[in-house]
Amino acid sequence: MKTRIVPGLRIAFVGHDEQRCSLPEGGAWAHVSFHSLREGWKSALAQASLRNPDVTFLLLDDTFAPTGPLTSLGVCIGVVGRPPWGPNGRWPLNVWARHGIDGWVWYEAPPSDAPRVDAILPAPVNRHGLRLPDFSKQLVVVPQWAAPDAAALELMNAQRRLSMIEPSLPIERQLECLEGAGTYLTVVRDALGRLDPLPLQAMARGLLVVSTSPFPSSWGVEPEDDYLLRAESALLETVNEVRRVPETFHPVRLRAAQKVAEFFDADFVYQRLVFDLLLSRDAGRVIETPRREVRLRSVR
């Protein structure tokens, strides 16, 4: 294998607008383009192919139905970012593979009959523009789809102003809600963040995440150090404690933001993935990777 420096790798993403917050910014390591599915797959794929990408990531959904071979997309990777089931049953991944999807990335360990998997990745975080946590922000935000019961909410609201994030809000507005807050409270039964990007997005913004379920164990996000894990019955007490002595929780908020920078930064995640993909496909190149910068203050 020859070593070749690729100065301007072209990476294309095809997906829904709300997925952009989990995609890389590019810059030193790649030219990144995003092609929205607002007008459907056919149009988005055509736009992507015009960029002549080295690698294309297809953020798959129920509507994906290739009619012909996927050409001019470089190494084409299907991203299974959620359970691969739709109204018509299980996604026909093996059929899609025959149309030219070269590899697969899953959000969790796939079933044994899935086509060859290249990597397992949670939805990472585009940290472009994020700064160090602002400890003066104290507002508690609660996603409506993962809120405590009405009685608990009423009690909390009586003691401290809560803000609800409504599911109908576009993702940019949901992220704006996070920007103005200090605590993100969520009641979930499933592993935290598995199918919901907001907990990691909240951590990246230096919010104190308080959850009734832990993150998946393989994610390496530690309760008490990176976020708080509490029983539903203890949420009110926790919210009060945070209000009474917020300084005690500043280290958790700060470590949360650092953890996301270390582990879940979209540029790091995809840069690493692209390197591995090209390497494993023996494309004749080892990409010269720039030094990564994970410090929060340098992200502007």
Next chain:
Amino acid sequence: MRIGFLVGDIVNISGGSNVIIEHAAGLRDRGHDVVLIPSATPTTPPSWHPLLEGLAIRPLEACRVERFDFVFATWWVTWFDLHLLDSAVYGYFNQSYESRFHTERHHKLQNRATYSLPLFFITEARWLEEFITHLLPQARVRHVPNGLSRSYFPVRNAPTPRSGPLKVVVEGPWGVPFKGVRESFGVLEAASREIALEVSWLTSNAGGQRPSVGGRPVSVYERIPIDQVASLLRQHDVMLKLSTVEGMYGPPLEMFSQGGTAITTPVSGCDEYIVHGHNALLAPSYDELAPVRYLTQLAQPTELLTSLKRNALATARAWPDWQQSTRHFAEALEEAHHEGYTNAHLRSALAGVSAMRTHWADEAWREASRQVQPPALGHWESLVLKQVRALKSSASVKTLKRASPRLLKDLVKLAAARVLE
């Protein structure tokens, strides 16, 4: 200047202690009066590090009558002893966010308290510098990267070309879960189904374990003196280190210096010198397939291993040695000293926080542990208790109790209690 380092365990091999010893020896060599102050006085003089021999080690009690220019807490628990010493400057040589070493909430809360006062912080990692600076804007914080010892890890001229099976060295103690040693052997076992491997384990404490990979026993190198580590690393192609908690770890860099590369995690501090695909490979814990895939790829006859080794060696070559590192450490202290910087006024606050920990918190935990731990009974005690209960619930005793007046029953109970007590 008189400089004291409050240290935890210096008897056993650890990377954290190595850093303190290197700085202490370097400061002494620059003409400063340096003393290591262990929490518990070692019964035998520690000898695992050659530099220990020339360092002054005195117990805390003996140092309480001295006047220091600087005293540094190192291991977080030693922070609570700072107030016991008389110093112009109270410092914290902070090598990690050590809350993460513990699972118990009370330890984590205590550890957070060690970031409550604007001490003079020196830290080896940029992420810690950022952490402390943002938490404590009034604190004086200096970043002093660790050195790479050219005495113990002289950087080689060229990596050894690979021959035979891929030679992998695992590094870390067994009994510390966040060092990922157990996981490393799991990865190697999975990889051994696809590729030929020769595996060694360099460890400060094997915990009595003798692992095997692919049915072959792993060569275990336990408690190797630091001056013998390089020759061991040199025999390997790659270090596998899957830690989940680090401050700024040294072993991969030491591996680089001996012509090897590493597969490791994107753990805090790795960004100080590791670049994925350039000098090492980073396998995040969520990508469970990655470590085995990387081992398999490194085992192939491709440019990848050679390229990583070559760049790793260049990384080690460019890295400062301990003389340079300690010079930065000393300059930070000398600058503060010449400025007349002092934070001696924090001593009473240190004493207050420490007293809270010592008295109130300890008492609270003792009480909590009393409540959760049932009295331990041995087998024979359990049998006696069972027989007593059976006797009490027997028909004859119940009849007797019913027939006896209450006063008599109370008197019998009182007499029995006196006898038993």
